[in-house]
Structures are given as C-alpha cells and as structure tokens.
Amino acid sequence: MGCIHNQPASERFETVNGIIIEGDASRVLATLRRIKNSMLVWEAVGYERFHPEEDWIFETKSGRSCPRCLSLNGRVYPGDEVARIFPNHVPMSPTEVSARLHRNCGCRLRWINIKEMLQSRLHRESSVVR
Numbered sequence: 001m002g003c004i005h006n007q008p009a010s011e012r013f014e015t016v017n018g019i020i021i022e023g024d025a026s027r028v029l030a031t032l033r034r035i036k037n038s039m040l041v042w043e044a045v046g047y048e049r050f051h052p053e054e055d056w057i058f059e060t061k062s063g064r065s066c067p068r069c070l071s072l073n074g075r076v077y078p079g080d081e082v083a084r085i086f087p088n089h090v091p092m093s094p095t096e097v098s099a100r101l102h103r104n105c106g107c108r109l110r111w112i113n114i115k116e117m118l119q120s121r122l123h124r125e126s127s128v129v130r
C-alpha cells in the first residue's frame, strides 16, 4: 500500500499506482472504494488490455542485452503496438510484461501512464453517474 501523510484537516493518500487522493478521511475512503469498484467492473466486462491510449516503455535488463534490445531501450509504445510488435510477451503483473523479443530476452515493457488513464476513466465514469 501507499503511505499516508497526515495533515491538520485533510489526508493525503497515494495508491500503489501513484494516484494521489486528498481530502478528509471519509473522502479518501470513498475514492478508494470507487477505484476498487471501477477495477472490478473493468475486470468483469473484460477490460481490453493494450489499449491504444496506454504508454508502455521498453526496458532492457541492465548491461546484459543484445544490440537489438539495447536499441529499443527507453522506447515508448502505444498499448496496441505492444501486442503487435511483441507477440510472445508474457504478463508479469497488470502493469508489466516480459517482452520476449527473442530467446533469453530478459527485457520488459512497463505501463507508465496508468495513473493518468485511471484518473481520466474515473472522471468519465463519475460524470456519467451524476
């Protein structure tokens, strides 16, 4: 979990995904519940991975990569291209995949704009609800 910084009148909470929630304790709790519900809903409706709006960065295993992988280090791909360019990728976590560009490739792709995407989704969903 993230850390909680106490301030006189309000709480500041950062989730593992880097979303910052500010407000009094009840507001923070309500927002956290909303995020959790949204994620359950996305899971239930089969949230499509590798959305074009996602940004994934290619990262080599430090110092032990072939020239081909090194040339890709730091490149950012839209989600839909990750699936196309790295068809053998293996999911490691919801925000990280093993690239498997070739045999023994230890490189990874990491979803870097999850915070922005989650926030814009939450905003869109809450404006629909109200």
Ligand SMILES: [Zn+2]
Pocket (backbone or CB within 6 Å): 065, 066, 067, 068, 069, 070, 101, 102, 105
């Ligand atoms: Zn390589």
Ligand SMILES: [Zn+2]
Pocket (backbone or CB within 6 Å): 060, 065, 066, 069, 099, 101, 102, 104, 105, 106, 107
């Ligand atoms: Zn590699």
